[in-house]
Amino acid sequence: MSDDSSNPSLYAAREPVFPRRVSGRFRTLKWWIMGITLGIYYLTPWLRWDRGPNLPDQAVLVDLAGRRFYFFWIEIWPHEFYFVAGLLIMAGLGLFLFTSALGRVWCGYTCPQTVWTDLFILTERWIEGDRNARVKLWNAPMSLRKLRLRLTKFAVWALIGLATGGAWVFYFADAPTLARDLVTLSAHPVAYSSIAILTGTTILFGGIAREQVCIYMCPWPRIQAAMMDPDTITVAYREWRGEPRGKGKREREVPADAQAAGPQIGGRVPHIPLPGMPSGVGGPVSRTSDLGDCIDCNACVNVCPMGIDIRDGQQLACITCALCIDACDDVMEKIGKPKGLIGYLALTDEMAERDGAEPRPIWRHVLRPRTILYTALWSLVGIGLVVALFVRTDIDVNVAPIRNPQFVTLADGTIRNAYDVRLRNKHGEDRPFRISVKGDLALRVSLEGTVYDSVTVPANETLLQRVYVEAPRASDPAAMERTGFRFWIEDLANGERVWNDSVFHGRDE
Amino acid sequence: MSTEEKKNAEGFGTTGHVWDEDLEEWNNPLPRWWVWTFYATIAWGLIYTIAYPAWPLVERATGGFLGYSSRAEVAEQIGAVAERNAGITERLANVELAALADDSELQTFAVNAGAAVFRTHCSQCHGAGAAGVAASGYPNLLDNAWLWGGSIDEIAYTVRHGIRNEQSLDSHWSEMTAFDEILSDEEIAQVVNYVLAISGQEHDAPLAEPGETVYLDNCAACHGDAGEGIRDFGAPALNDAIWLYGGSAETIEETVRYSRFGVMPAWAEEFRGAAGLSDAEINAVAAYVHQLGGGE
Numbered sequence: 148m149s150d151d152s153s154n155p156s157l158y159a160a161r162e163p164v165f166p167r168r169v170s171g172r173f174r175t176l177k178w179w180i181m182g183i184t185l186g187i188y189y190l191t192p193w194l195r196w197d198r199g200p201n202l203p204d205q206a207v208l209v210d211l212a213g214r215r216f217y218f219f220w221i222e223i224w225p226h227e228f229y230f231v232a233g234l235l236i237m238a239g240l241g242l243f244l245f246t247s248a249l250g251r252v253w254c255g256y257t258c259p260q261t262v263w264t265d266l267f268i269l270t271e272r273w274i275e276g277d278r279n280a281r282v283k284l285w286n287a288p289m290s291l292r293k294l295r296l297r298l299t300k301f302a303v304w305a306l307i308g309l310a311t312g313g314a315w316v317f318y319f320a321d322a323p324t325l326a327r328d329l330v331t332l333s334a335h336p337v338a339y340s341s342i343a344i345l346t347g348t349t350i351l352f353g354g355i356a357r358e359q360v361c362i363y364m365c366p367w368p369r370i371q372a373a374m375m376d377p378d379t380i381t382v383a384y385r386e387w388r389g390e391p392r393g394k395g396k397r398e399r400e401v402p403a404d405a406q407a408a409g410p411q412i413g414g415r416v417p418h419i420p421l422p423g424m425p426s427g428v429g430g431p432v433s434r435t436s437d438l439g440d441c442i443d444c445n446a447c448v449n450v451c452p453m454g455i456d457i458r459d460g461q462q463l464a465c466i467t468c469a470l471c472i473d474a475c476d477d478v479m480e481k482i483g484k485p486k487g488l489i490g491y492l493a494l495t496d497e498m499a500e501r502d503g504a505e506p507r508p509i510w511r512h513v514l515r516p517r518t519i520l521y522t523a524l525w526s527l528v529g530i531g532l533v534v535a536l537f538v539r540t541d542i543d544v545n546v547a548p549i550r551n552p553q554f555v556t557l558a559d560g561t562i563r564n565a566y567d568v569r570l571r572n573k574h575g576e577d578r579p580f581r582i583s584v585k586g587d588l589a590l591r592v593s594l595e596g597t598v599y600d601s602v603t604v605p606a607n608e609t610l611l612q613r614v615y616v617e618a619p620r621a622s623d624p625a626a627m628e629r630t631g632f633r634f635w636i637e638d639l640a641n642g643e644r645v646w647n648d649s650v651f652h653g654r655d656e
Numbered sequence: 657m658s659t660e661e662k663k664n665a666e667g668f669g670t671t672g673h674v675w676d677e678d679l680e681e682w683n684n685p686l687p688r689w690w691v692w693t694f695y696a697t698i699a700w701g702l703i704y705t706i707a708y709p710a711w712p713l714v715e716r717a718t719g720g721f722l723g724y725s726s727r728a729e730v731a732e733q734i735g736a737v738a739e740r741n742a743g744i745t746e747r748l749a750n751v752e753l754a755a756l757a758d759d760s761e762l763q764t765f766a767v768n769a770g771a772a773v774f775r776t777h778c779s780q781c782h783g784a785g786a787a788g789v790a791a792s793g794y795p796n797l798l799d800n801a802w803l804w805g806g807s808i809d810e811i812a813y814t815v816r817h818g819i820r821n822e823q824s825l826d827s828h829w830s831e832m833t834a835f836d837e838i839l840s841d842e843e844i845a846q847v848v849n850y851v852l853a854i855s856g857q858e859h860d861a862p863l864a865e866p867g868e869t870v871y872l873d874n875c876a877a878c879h880g881d882a883g884e885g886i887r888d889f890g891a892p893a894l895n896d897a898i899w900l901y902g903g904s905a906e907t908i909e910e911t912v913r914y915s916r917f918g919v920m921p922a923w924a925e926e927f928r929g930a931a932g933l934s935d936a937e938i939n940a941v942a943a944y945v946h947q948l949g950g951g952e
Binding site: 156157158159160161356359363549551552555556557558559560563565595596613615620 | 671683685686687688689690691757783784785787796798799800801856893896897898947949
């Protein structure tokens with residue numbers, strides 16, 4: 148460490164990425180997915196859902212203050228949070244399933260980071276032009292035009308960020324009311340600060356950081372390795388077909404725009420070359436005869452939003468967005484070669500193809516014990532949640548025996564136990580509930596604060612009711628240590644009944 | 657960025673570190689923003705420890721130039737809650753207690769506030785569950801037997817003035833006679849068995865029979881002819897299943913011989929100053945105790 152000049156920097160500046168416009172079937176698919184996912188995100192809070200009186204009419208609403216989550220016809224109370232946990236488990240298993248079958252298909256198509264980055268790149272292209280123009284603008288000194296384009300771009304980005312953060316807060320309050328409050332500057336400060344923070348992070352992550360988020364912040368690229376195996380279908384370069392790459396005598400046939408290579412970017416992340424693959428990028432190759440199909444036009448590199456070269460092989464920075472497939476297919480079509488120099492393939496097929504064999508059908512890759520197991524687990528959790536959703540009763544009762552003290556002796560020797568019974572009324576109107584006990588005939592029930600055997604729970608609320616159960620001095624439950632019995636709670640409005648088992652403590656003689 | 661990177665055989669940059677003559681480390685540089693973020697977190701941490709209480713010194717930690725104190729924040733929050741509840745607290749202080757149950761909002765507020773008062777000031781003797789301490793003279797507040805009355809107004813009076821104390825001239829007061837030197841051993845054995853008899857416990861019938869005379873002559877004036885107790889004197893019922901100091905023959909004999917003298921402080925502010933309970937707090941704790949199961 149004594150000689151500074153021999154020490155390279157351990158930190159590198161971000162090398163800007165200027166993805167070129169590309170069209171093709173995967174790009175089209177990605178446009179559709181972007182439209183649908185963004186549409187869902189921005190429009191969902193505005194869907195209405197009639198739940199009756201005293202309940203919000205927003206289809207999807209996270210009511211933090213009221214401790215409720217409304218999702219169309221489903222209403223989740225805090226004690227039912229296991230539904231959310233179940234959904235998260237399903238999301239995790241689903242990610243495992245898709246990754247083991249199709250690689251990082253989540254990253255490439257549906258991850259919010261990818262979708263928003265795509266949107267930001269799209270607006271950047273509209274304002275500043277396609278790749279070559281953007282590279283030129285980047286290298287140009289600051290001028291009035293450059294300033295104007297930069298300011299326009301950031302203004303549009305700010306609007307996108309504002310819309311993103313703005314849509315987020317609508318999930319937590321009645322959207323039309325909040326929108327009116329926001330405009331009239333009468334909304335809660337938390338709403339404004341949430342929008343401000345999310346606007347900032349949206350611009351930062353989608354507009355500025357982009358691929359840095361995937362490469363350096365996201366844990367998923369690290370975990371994916373455990374989910375993938377040689378049968379996983381992923382985006383790859385058919386190196387056996389493409390190499391040795393070179394322009395050779397086909398140079399004339401290559402369209403001009405495909406050659407707009409620009410500065411060589413990416414490849415900064417070191418990779419271990421596959422056996423038989425020339426190390427380094429674009430090294431000197433023989434231009435005499437046996438050139439592969441790759442004409443080294445760099446189209447795949449130029450369209451890559453991650454700034455990498457797929458020809459280096461599978462790498463951590465590849466999100467499998469498949470844009471290089473579209474770009475390469477385009478070139479292959481123009482030079483009259485079969486498509487698929489870059490395409491979706493599995494490592495096992497790569498080996499087979501190298502030996503001249505046919506690739507196995509896709510379903511052989513997708514239907515494997517591993518994916519079947521993931522699907523089974525995923526379905527199991529899903530079925531469990533659906534069953535739990537349908538068997539849950541509208542009456543919800545919790546019985547907590549009061550154990551300090553376990554029992555009270557009354558003047559005439561009667562033994563009394565007390566229970567905190569929490570009744571939940573999930574309906575939009577007040578409901579009377581009758582509480583009774585079944586078990587030992589000697590047990591009698593009474594309610595604190597009322598002489599009646601029923602109690603009214605206000606609409607959409609819980610009520611904590613102390614319930615006394617008494618056994619006369621000479622009865623069995625009064626003398627025994629424990630006597631099991633059952634609370635019956637009946638909704639007097641519709642006759643629905645639920646039970647809850649508990650224990651009566653006696654003198655233990 | 658340094659352009660002096662050494663290249664190894666495969667053409668990758670190395671850090672320049674060499675171990676064991678030829679063991680080199682590839683250089684895979686971190687993004688520069690990453691290291692700046694790292695420096696920023698250090699700066700943030702330093703500023704934070706200057707802005708907020710942090711560095712421990714001999715006497716106490718540095719205060720921080722923002723003057724933040726979690727204790728002051730709690731006090732502020734408590735003050736804010738008290739201010740928000742000022743209206744209903746005022747209502748509670750002046751409410752006609754007997755009619756409290758008609759006002760469900762005030763009743764709910766009173767019971768919850770009373771539970772806090774109870775835990776703070778009453779649970780030391782009466783227990784967190786209000787069951788008292790069995791056979792130790794701290795009454796169970798859950799049952800339906802009351803020495804001085806179990807209506808909500810009577811409970812509030814007892815809380816306010818206490819029992820057998822010097823603080824409030826209006827505290828409940830009575831004193832049981834110690835019969836150790838008044839009655840003979842035989843008479844004491846007789847009256848103890850009589851009390852066992854009327855409370856439905858095992859007893860010596862031949863002893864209990866003459867015990868009735870002893871009882872009527874010496875005890876009935878306060879405890880009633882049938883042993884039903886008289887609340888004016890705070891004299892407990894002897895013919896029921898509830899015993900303040902225990903219902904065994906030995907304990908009853910101890911009570912007869914030496915008597916008992918249970919006390920309770922007067923809790924009102926007028927007797928205890930700032931440490932006492934306000935009118936609203938007294939009403940609240942009375943409402944809480946009243947709904948524990950024994951209220952009359």
